[in-house]
Amino acid sequence: MTRIGNSDLDVFPLSLGGNVFGWTADREASFAVLDAFVDGGGDFIDTADGYSAWVPGNSGGESETIIGEWLASRQPKGVVVATKVSQHPDFKGLSASNVRRAAEASLARLGVDTIDLYYAHFDDETVPLEETVAAFGELVSDGLVRHVAVSNYTAERIREWVEIARRTGVALPVAVQPHYNLVHRNDVEGTIIPVAQEFGLSLVPYYSLASGFLTGKYRSVDVEGQTSPRASGAAKYATEAGLRIIDTLEEIGDAHGASIAATSLAWLRAQPTVAAPIASARTVEQVPDLLAGARLELTPDEVDALNRVSEWTPAKA
Template identity: 75%
Template sequence: MTRIGSSDLDVFPLALGGNVFGWTADRDASFEILDAFHAGGGDFIDTADSYSAWVDGHEGGESERIIGEWLVSRRPEGVTVATKVSQHPQYKGLAAPTVRAAAEASLQRLGVEQIDLYYAHFDDAETPLEETVAAFGALVADGLVRYTAVSNYSADRIREWVRIARELGVAEPVAIQPHYNLVHRETENDIVPVAEELGLSLVPYFALAKGFLTGKYRSTDASAEASPRAEGAAKYATPQGLQILEVLERVGDAHGVSMASAALAWLRAKPTVVAPIASASKVSQVPDLLAGATTDLTADEVAALDEVSEWTPLDM
């Protein structure tokens, strides 16, 4: 178990991504995945109010609704649920009334009295940051949210958020959710230092680079794959990207785990990372995620993966 920032949220060191629930995993498949994750010790679930508004016929909130139904059905103890605001079609941006209304809607869909970890999903340049920080602080003061966090914010804006929160005397964020994986390491240049400076934990998304780091996509031609993410993952299958997979496979084999598990273990070994986010659209994929949370790489293995991934093949 690992603690998120300065909070009292002590979580399994991997968050189950809820972006697939109601999208590539229907309700029954989602329940199977959640059951398997929880049975394996998982207790940290990540979602957003906008999942999966991009699907034809969806309005957003489908993932939260499925998670809420699962929580009501199973009544699991000690589960931490994180969700986000700013991208739901009905609750765009981070103006104070929007933040409040979106949080209340998420609470209703999730069927809980309090959101454990509430992220500002994307920065909103049109709303004064002071207004957003105060709105998040009010949610904590009023008991709707336990802890706040930020996702997809620049280092400077994170520092500014914390400064404003301290001036206002309201809750400060405890976590940052950035894009971070073996083929996207720019986070180390700016976000990791600010996390270290402010005592924040990283909960990285795209931990498996849209599936590329599972080793499934070894060609830049995604036409043979039917997966919604195949095209995005295949873009990483450059000669350099394939070198990463070679080292990743060797490291995984040394521990008797998959490449996906090894990739997650590498992220967990990085400074300030508390729990990578990874999703499963099939219950058969859950064991690899669980293994990624319990496999500890040696310093030499981390160094080997660091060396082979020093470059970034694409700005994705």
């Protein structure tokens, strides 16, 4: 188990991504994945109110609705649910009124009284940050949210949020959710991790497996014949340098009897301030690798080997 920042959230060190629920995993498949994750020891689920508004026929909130129906059906003990605000088509941005209405809508879809971890999904510079910070603080003081967090914020804006929260006496953020993995390192390591260390924040990275590239499934830039919506996103990493990372992951994983995906997640967990990488699964068969990635402990030499082979990574990929 791992603690998120200075909060009382003590979670399994891997978060199950809910972005696929209502998209590439229908209700039945989503229930099966959630069951397998919890049966295997998982207890931390990540979603957002905007998932999956981009799918034709969807309007946003589909993932939260499926998770809410699963929670009602299974009534699991101790499951921590994180969700986010700013991207639902009906609740765009981070004005105070919008944050409140979006949180209430998420609570209704999830069927819970309190959101465990509530993220500002994307920064909204059209709204004074003081207004957004106060809105999140009120959600905590009113009991709608236990802890607040930020996603896709720059280090400067995270620092500003913390300073405002301290000055006004409202709830401080406990986590940051950045895009971070073995093929996307520099910006996070150069700016986000230092500010997280300074303020005692935990990282809960998304795209932990680089849209599937870090599973080893995509070893060519040619995606012809691939039916997955993620194939083109993953294949762009299948360069000579990217494939050297896969080869190193495979070699280290073989020494542990672990998959490439599990080894990649284990590397991410070994990075400073990282509490629980986010990874999603469309099928039950994909869940064991995620659970293994939360339990695999790499040696310092193995972490160093992966650090070295991935040093080529551009800041923007």
